Amino acid sequence: xxxxxxxxxxxxxxxxxxxxxxxxxxxxxxxxxxxxxxxxxxxxxxxxxxxxxxxxxxxxxxxxxxxxxxxxxxxxxxxxxxxxxxxxxxxxxxxxxxxxxxxxxxxxxxxxxxxxxxxxxxxxxxxxxxxxxxxxxxxxxxx
Ligand SMILES: O=C(CO)COP(=O)(O)O
Numbered sequence: 652x653x654x655x656x657x658x659x660x661x662x663x664x665x666x667x668x669x670x671x672x673x674x675x676x677x678x679x680x681x682x683x684x685x686x687x688x689x690x691x692x693x694x695x696x697x698x699x700x701x702x703x704x705x706x707x708x709x710x711x712x713x714x715x716x717x718x719x720x721x722x723x724x725x726x727x728x729x730x731x732x733x734x735x736x737x738x739x740x741x742x743x744x745x746x747x748x749x750x751x752x753x754x755x756x757x758x759x760x761x762x763x764x765x766x767x768x769x770x771x772x773x774x775x776x777x778x779x780x781x782x783x784x785x786x787x788x789x790x791x792x793x794x
Contacts (some may be wrong), residue, residue, distance in 0.1 A: 652680065656684055656686060657685045657686070657728050657729050657730070657775050657776070657782075658685070658686040658687075658722070658728050658729055659685065659686070659688070659729070659730050659731070659733040659772075659775060660688050660689070660709065660719040660722060660723065660728040660730070660732070660733075661675070661687055661689040661690075661693055661694065661697065661731075661732050661733075662690045662693055662715065662716060662719065662731070662732070662734070662750075662762065663693045663733070663734040663742070664711075664734065664735055664736035664739065665692075665736070666736040666738075667734035667736055667794065668692070668693060668734075669671050669697055669731070669750070670734055670765050671688065671697065671734050671744055672696050672697055672698070672700045672701070672709050672769055674769065674772070675697050675701050675703065676700060676701050678684070678691040678772050678776060679701045679702070679703055680701055681702075681776045682701075682776075683784075685775075685776070686768050687703060687704070687705045687706065688705070688706040688708060688719060688722060688727075688728060689705050689707060689708065690707075690708055690709065690710055690719070691705070691709060691710040691713075691715060691717030692710055692774045694706070694707040694708075697698070697716055698735065700721060703777050704767065709737075711743055711746065711747075712741075712742060712744065716733075716743070716746040716749065716750040717746050717749060717750070719731065719750060720746075720749055720750040720754075722759055723753050723754055723759050724753050724756075724757065726757070728759065728767070729759065729760075729762045729763075729769050729775065729779070729781055729782050729783075730759060730760040730762075730772075730774075730775045731750070731754055731759060731760070732762045732768045732771060732772070733747075733750070733751075733760070733761060733762070733763050734742060734762075734763065734764065734765065734768065734792050735763045735764070736745070740772065741742070758783075758784070759776070760775075760782060764780065768778060791792065
């Protein structure tokens with residue numbers, strides 16, 4: 652039986668974009684058939700350096716985080732990797748907070764640093780069924 656395909660959301664602040672490209676590159680051979688949705692510059696860099704197709708949304712300051720949050724709320728994105736620069740505050744911080752909140756509201760894994768991102772990617776690619784830890788008989792969206 653074919654494994655379920657996963658849709659991942661990807662965002663990286665400028666100082667973390669190199670880390671994001673390296674991370675996705677190291678898993679690129681396992682990504683075929685899965686879907687990647689990213690904010691614009693992050694996605695363009697991933698496409699350029701890995702050759703993987705990426706669905707590009709707006710840049711963060713233009714609403715990209717909110718668009719990805721919409722995919723989380725629609726249960727399309729199953730995990731988010733958002734490599735954040737802990738030293739820089741962004742003008743669109745409320746959008747970042749909104750994305751994090753909607754991930755929590757829907758119990759969607761959200762990785763904000765490289766170490767956790769590797770854990771989430773590993774889980775998403777090797778044990779996708781474990782991304783949803785909702786106990787049997789409970790509804791993830793209405794616990
Ligand atoms: O701004 C961002 C994160 O806050 C991400 O947008 P880009 O991927 O277009 O740089």
